[in-house]
Amino acid sequence: MSVDVASPTEPLENRTGRERKLPTSSDTPYRSILIGIAIAVAAILALFFVSIVKASIPGWRIVGWHFFYGSDWNFSAGQYGALPLILGTFVTTGFALVFAVPIGIGSALAITYLIPRRFRLVISSLVELLAVVPSIIYGTWGFLVIGPWLGNHLQPWLASLTGGRWPFNGIAQSGSNLLLGVIVLGVMILPTMAAISRDVFMAVPNELIEGGLSVGATRSQVLLKVVLPSSRTGLLGAAVLATGRALGETIAMVFLLGGVNAAHPWPFNPFNTGATLASEIAANFGNYSGTQGFGILSCLALVLMVIVGAVNLLARAITSRSRRKLLGA
Amino acid sequence: MSELQHIMTIDERREFVQKAAKSSLRKREFTSKFFLGMMATALVIAFIPLFSILQSVISKGAHYLTWGYLSKPQQTPFAFDLANIGGFSNAITGTILVDGLAVLIAVPIAVLLAVSLYESDGRVMHFLRVTTEVMIGLPSILLGIFIFTFVVTPMGYRMTALAGSLALAILMVPLIAIASEAALRDVPDTLKEAALALGARKSRVMLRVILPYAAPRMVTAVMLSTSRAVGETAPVLFVIGASSLTSWNPMSPVTTLPTMMFTYLQGSNPYIIKSLWGMALILMIIVFFFNLLARLVVARSSKRGL
Numbered sequence: 001m002s003v004d005v006a007s008p009t010e011p012l013e014n015r016t017g018r019e020r021k022l023p024t025s026s027d028t029p030y031r032s033i034l035i036g037i038a039i040a041v042a043a044i045l046a047l048f049f050v051s052i053v054k055a056s057i058p059g060w061r062i063v064g065w066h067f068f069y070g071s072d073w074n075f076s077a078g079q080y081g082a083l084p085l086i087l088g089t090f091v092t093t094g095f096a097l098v099f100a101v102p103i104g105i106g107s108a109l110a111i112t113y114l115i116p117r118r119f120r121l122v123i124s125s126l127v128e129l130l131a132v133v134p135s136i137i138y139g140t141w142g143f144l145v146i147g148p149w150l151g152n153h154l155q156p157w158l159a160s161l162t163g164g165r166w167p168f169n170g171i172a173q174s175g176s177n178l179l180l181g182v183i184v185l186g187v188m189i190l191p192t193m194a195a196i197s198r199d200v201f202m203a204v205p206n207e208l209i210e211g212g213l214s215v216g217a218t219r220s221q222v223l224l225k226v227v228l229p230s231s232r233t234g235l236l237g238a239a240v241l242a243t244g245r246a247l248g249e250t251i252a253m254v255f256l257l258g259g260v261n262a263a264h265p266w267p268f269n270p271f272n273t274g275a276t277l278a279s280e281i282a283a284n285f286g287n288y289s290g291t292q293g294f295g296i297l298s299c300l301a302l303v304l305m306v307i308v309g310a311v312n313l314l315a316r317a318i319t320s321r322s323r324r325k326l327l328g329a
Numbered sequence: 330m331s332e333l334q335h336i337m338t339i340d341e342r343r344e345f346v347q348k349a350a351k352s353s354l355r356k357r358e359f360t361s362k363f364f365l366g367m368m369a370t371a372l373v374i375a376f377i378p379l380f381s382i383l384q385s386v387i388s389k390g391a392h393y394l395t396w397g398y399l400s401k402p403q404q405t406p407f408a409f410d411l412a413n414i415g416g417f418s419n420a421i422t423g424t425i426l427v428d429g430l431a432v433l434i435a436v437p438i439a440v441l442l443a444v445s446l447y448e449s450d451g452r453v454m455h456f457l458r459v460t461t462e463v464m465i466g467l468p469s470i471l472l473g474i475f476i477f478t479f480v481v482t483p484m485g486y487r488m489t490a491l492a493g494s495l496a497l498a499i500l501m502v503p504l505i506a507i508a509s510e511a512a513l514r515d516v517p518d519t520l521k522e523a524a525l526a527l528g529a530r531k532s533r534v535m536l537r538v539i540l541p542y543a544a545p546r547m548v549t550a551v552m553l554s555t556s557r558a559v560g561e562t563a564p565v566l567f568v569i570g571a572s573s574l575t576s577w578n579p580m581s582p583v584t585t586l587p588t589m590m591f592t593y594l595q596g597s598n599p600y601i602i603k604s605l606w607g608m609a610l611i612l613m614i615i616v617f618f619f620n621l622l623a624r625l626v627v628a629r630s631s632k633r634g635l
Contacts, residue, residue: 030531106372137612294477316462
């Protein structure tokens with residue numbers, strides 16, 4: 001006799017209903033809450049993208065294609081050629097990476113393989129402490145400590161070596177300039193680079209290292225020819241993630257880069273002033289007027305969002321494992 | 330006979346091999362030491378900025394940690410006495426108000442999001458996860474623009490502490506959610522299976538078994554994201570306005586420590602510029618406090634677990 005057959009005392013619908021539906025239906029509130037939160041979060045994200053696109057529409061009407069090739073950025077004077085800003089974003093990030101990638105990888109190697117185990121936790125925690133220093137403090141430190149030092153000591157000394165020729169000619173500014181921005185930006189992304197590289201090196205199998213040592217390789221040969229090649233992907237992911245951070249860095253750059261030099265807008269002299277997309281938004285937020293001014297700043301935001309979004313998707317494609325680790329650390 | 334002259338004696342041969350080996354070894358040892366030295370140098374260079382920042386902030390900021398500066402609000406502009414800068418109390422209460430509200434908004438949403446990321450599979454959730462992770466990497470200034478268009482503008486360009494809290498909450502939710510989801514995934518399957526085998530429903534297993542087990546790491550995630558949010562300037566700069574009054578009203582404009590520093594850095598009064606170090610020290614203490622607390626929670630729970 002099958003279970004589905006109704007007993008004389010109970011109607012058919014009741015029995016089948018209890019047997020089939022009850023166990024799942026009692027968890028329905030749980031599932032609907034989870035589906036609800038997922039939809040809500042997705043909606044907020046969609047709203048986020050839509051609102052930035054929408055806010056930029058009045059801006060695009062004014063700036064047009066000139067935005068992408070013009071070099072005459074001067075927000076308060078109504079000149080909206082943003083190419084110096086876009087280039088400035090890439091140039092500062094690029095040179096910050098030139099500083100942060102080798103130092104980050106080198107110090108991660110030192111932390112993982114060089115220093116005694118009992119100091120390892122302390123040292124790596126100290127390096128990661130740099131990551132939690134707020135951007136505004138980096139800005140203050142760069143502006144009040146590093147900037148004056150560069151302007152009073154390093155720059156005059158370098159200029160005396162070349163006798164005031166390029167790059168120390170008329171464009172050169174002391175105080176806020178691209179060099180100062182690049183130095184501080186490099187310091188800011190260094191802990192990201194070092195922390196992820198360390199996680200990547202931790203995951204290198206010991207057998208590989210022991211294998212290298214057993215055939216007579218020196219310590220540096222093992223590190224250079226075994227450890228580094230086998231962690232190539234992870235290190236690339238770390239660098240791309242650090243790139244994302246650098247591209248979006250805002251507050252410190254407002255003070256350290258000094259804004260686009262109207263006479264010499266191109267960010268190719270380290271002692272020239274400059275700006276990035278993000279820094280220009282923050283610097284001008286106080287003095288725009290109406291929806292059109294806000295729209296133009298939103299154009300900058302949209303371009304920044306597309307660039308950083310692309311870089312982050314790239315980082316995700318390269319590696320998602322080491323990234324999860326940092327976020328959960 | 331002449332052929333034999335070219336053949337080395339066994340002693341000569343031994344000497345030759347030893348010399349070659351020694352010079353090769355010396356060369357290899359030298360390059361090895363050179364690279365190891367480079368690594369150590371990299372580590373030292375990585376430390377210089379940290380020490381420089383700590384040294385300036387502490388040595389130049391310590392004498393601002395007095396009751397006078399902590400209890401008084403900032404002096405309004407146009408004061409005649411340049412040296413009379415007032416204090417930081419409006420920025421401190423503003424920071425506590427904005428960040429406290431942000432935590433209250435973010436934590437429940439983030440925990441639910443983490444659970445739903447954990448429980449679900451399929452393409453929709455994969456998309457949600459990718460978007461959440463990409464969201465973490467987006468520059469925080471974009472959040473400021475989003476909240477400005479979506480919250481501040483519809484309210485008649487009214488800047489409020491609550492708007493800042495919303496911006497920071499959006500910053501915190503993906504950070505907490507991704508880290509919490511990782512914590513949930515690390516709960517041993519045996520625990521979960523034991524509970525399910527006893528006939529517990531999924532929601533009950535989550536509430537009574539998985540969440541309590543993962544709680545310390547989730548608390549850590551909240552602390553870390555709080556320490557990040559406290560130092561953020563860009564997302565709140567345009568949406569909270571500014572106020573030189575000490576106020577606890579979430580619907581009023583407020584000043585936080587980072588936004589006050591942002592304004593002060595643009596000024597020219599040397600007394601104001603100097604007082605930046607005091608604010609930097611207070612901000613640093615708050616940020617490091619949450620960070621240290623997070624590490625302690627992890628350390629204690631892992632000790633208990635073992």
